[in-house]
Amino acid sequence: MAIATTCPYCGVGCGVTARPGADRALTVTGDAAHPANLGRLCSKGSSLAETVGLEGRLLSPRIGGQEASWEAALSLVAARFRDTIAAHGPDSVALYVSGQLLTEDYYVANKLMKGFIGSANIDTNSRLCMSSTVAGHKRAFGSDTVPGQYEDLEEADLVVLVGSNLGWCHPVLYQRLAAAKAARPAMRVVNIDPRRTATSDIADLHLPLAPGSDVALFNALLAEIDARGAADWGYLARVEGYDAAVAAARASDPAATGLDAGDIARFLDLWIGTEKVVTVFSQGVNQSSSGADKVNAILNCHLATGRIGRPGMGPFSVTGQPNAMGGREVGGMANMLACHLEIENPDHRAAVQGFWSAPVMAERPGLKAVDMFRAVEDGRIKALWIICTNPAVTMPDAGRVAAAIAACPFVVVSDIMAQTDTTRLAHVLLPATGWGEKDGTVTNSERRISRQRALFAAPGQARDDWRVLAEVGARMGWPEAFGWAGPAAVFREHAALSGVAGGLGSDFDISALKDIGDADYAALQPFCWPKTSAREGGRFFADGRFHTPSGKGRMLPLTPRPPAAATSAAFPFRLNTGRIRDQWHTMTRTGLSARLNQHIAEPFLEVHPEDAALYGLEPAGLAHVTSPTGTAILRVLVTPRVRRGDLFAPMHWTGETAPSGRIDRLVAAVTDPISGQPESKAAVAGVTPFVAAWYGFAVSAQDFQPDCAYWAKARAARGYRAELAGLEAPADWETEARRLFGLPGAEAMTIADPSRGLARMALREEGRIRAALFVAREPVAVARTHLAGLVGEMDNDALAGRPGGDRPDPGAIVCACFNVGVNTIAAAIAGGAVTVETLGAALKAGTNCGSCRAEIRGLIHAHTATAAE
Helix, strand or coil: CCEEEECCCCCCCCEEEEEECHHHCEEEEECCCCCCCCCCCCHHHHCHHHHCCCCCECCCCEECCEECCHHHHHHHHHHHHHHHHHHHCHHHEEEEECCCCCHHHHHHHHHHHHHHHCCCCEEEHHHHCCHHHHHHHHHHHCCCCCCCCCHHHHHCCEEEEECCCHHHHCHHHHHHHHHHHHHCCCCEEEEECCCCCHHHHHCCEEECCCCCCHHHHHHHHHHHHHHCCCCCHHHHCCEECHHHHHHHHHHCCHHHHCCCHHHHHHHHHHHHHCCCEEEEECHHHHCCCCHHHHHHHHHHHHHHHCCCCECCEEEEECCCCCCHHHHHHCCCCCCCCHHHCCCCCHHHHHHHHHHHCCCCCCCCCCCCHHHHHHHHHHCCCCEEEEECCCHHHHCCCHHHHHHHHHHCCEEEEEECECCCCCHHHCCEEEEECCCCCCCEEEECCCCEEEEECCCCCCCCCCECHHHHHHHHHHHCCCCCCCCCCCHHHHHHHHHHHHHHHHHCCCCCCCHHHCCCCHHHHHCCCCEECCECCCCECCCCCCCCCCCCCCCCEECCCCCCCCCCCCCCCCCCEEEEEECCCCCCCCCCCHHHCCHHHCCCCCCEEEECHHHHHHHCCCCCCEEEEECCCCEEEEEEEECCCCCCCEEEEECCCCCCCCHHHCHHHCCCCCECCCCCCECCCCEEEEEEECCCCEEEEEEECCCCCCCCCEEEEEEECCEEEEEEEECCCCCCHHHHHHHHHCCCCCEEEEEEEHHHCEEEEEEEECCEEEEEEEEECCCCCCCHHHHHHHCCCCCCCHHHCCCCCCCCCCCCEEECCCCEEHHHHHHHHHCCCCCHHHHHHHHCCCCCCCCCHHHHHHHHHHHHHHHHC
């Protein structure tokens, strides 16, 4: 039976058609009827069926590392929270939650913390990715409202992408934009990003501005809007602050962007000369010590020209997590109340408290994420509950955060996985349901609410997060307030509260669904809020009606500020962190898919060629990266995609996958003073070569645990693969290989040349390869995809490290959707497939999510350039 559900990854909110079978077998396709994706899925969404296995799952509660009953675990959590509050007050406890929770989970957590415990110490990992947008929206609009819809990207004549690698981070939305541009070649795209990324592939203009200089660029635009008389004075009658904003814009220097003056002029001409313009922004804007100002600099330009809330025009924030928006709707952050109400507004507090019949109500904002973990560190927070997130890896200054959690008197962690950097620090572990087992709603970046539906029964003793929170609330003394029968009942209460909020002037109102029955909830179709008796969906602010006290929009005077940390002789680089195409967050799900590990299987560091030469960094070598807060060892990728003086590293690797690659240990915990969002795009760093005594590559049918200075492990088609490097070589590599793979009695095939530091060995049982290890004094040059495919085979030529002529090596995977490797693509290009379209027709590569098309185009360009020499 086909079940319509929603993808659990980025904020695009793609619809998924899932067909579950026996033993958790699953077939996944895009839902052609879902308005967000119209049937498209990216490589991650296409691989969902490969991520629903139970390997590594937490399947029963644990107390002190020992299996326990739910009754014992819940009673302990309730008692410890209750006793801590009685002894130290409500602000001595905290919840840290996640943008991957369903809205129903988020609602219950927020109600428990703010309305019954009486503290606003509930914050979310969404603080790390989009809170600057929330702050910017509220300052300009008086509410956290995304004005537009996805169709605006297709209807615009100019789309400006700011700090957004849409091609890799929101691939389906990128494909909608690419298709619109192909259909209307006159459409223009500008990509504003210090790096040249896959998204730059469709850009008519790429502006590699200096990190943190976005305000200077958009101030230049605002000043030019005024100078050319391009302001919309009719619309500005409904906007405050124009003169002060323009004066501040004129006072700032566009040279701070580091951009060519001609490129700036071209951008200004395009933006001012095109009425239907959409400015899309994401983490490059948000993750900054001046993130809220960056958001408002963009909003200033749209407000000044009245280009907002109409088809094909407006500012558009795209969120990183599947339900960051749903969390915003229920007040899931420390400075918000449910349904976009204000925690510091006494009328709003009274309304919510009355609706909940709550005994107390938080009267002031709680601690935002960075401050929350500082309070854990200094002892103000004595009981902490972490739900559906891994802050020991993902928080800035992650090493310090991990130490703070470890020292906290009482830590509860709800997770689907038994072993993470954070679960290892918990006193109580609670097994949660994951995607495919949960039932509820999520909201995407265009305000569209969709259903996630259960495909399988909950495994083991796993329970839904909303139910666990409700059961703790009941045990703390409030059984009636937390007595819902199911997620539909939670949703009804949320919808009813939104009607109260609507009566107070809130933009978020879905009260038309306050009486929805269980059957209708089960069948609920995607819709954009608001949803009331008078209105459903649509755009906001075209009419100049805002949610500020005056009812007018607000423009702000903004002065550009550089990143918080200054570079120095010890730390001369700017370190930018972000995501890669085929992985999600800390790889809890995506890391289970061998296919998704083939494109990029280890953490890396992008370095400009001139910087690499200056600092002695070799391509494919290893780099030792340092910052004032931590260190990392990363594979070197020498590329002109980054500016001189800039570095880029992805954030996905953990203690399970690459302990030395945990990049957020290097990011300082400096935050935007308005939003509290950390600056993850402009840390300072130093780089030196990591000089290893040996390098290795390993494959194994079974999981194994490396023990060396550098290792990065990933799932492979028939087991696991790992990159290795060490500071001291063992005396006997065969003995070391047997120990590493746990195969003391296996038959060994070995080639060794100690004088050259070379060793190759394959371990076999019953004639079939169980594991292999290749070692050299330089990074090992072997056909990795080929070797991973030999595990389990009866092969006598494995030590060659490369396939024979009768077994072509596909090479490193470029297209994860169709498993097409670089060597296969190169052969097709040599055979005459010299456009992305003809190559796609021949191999299918690039024809699904399209996020590999830029790389394919680069391979075609390299081939044709070589052929022309």
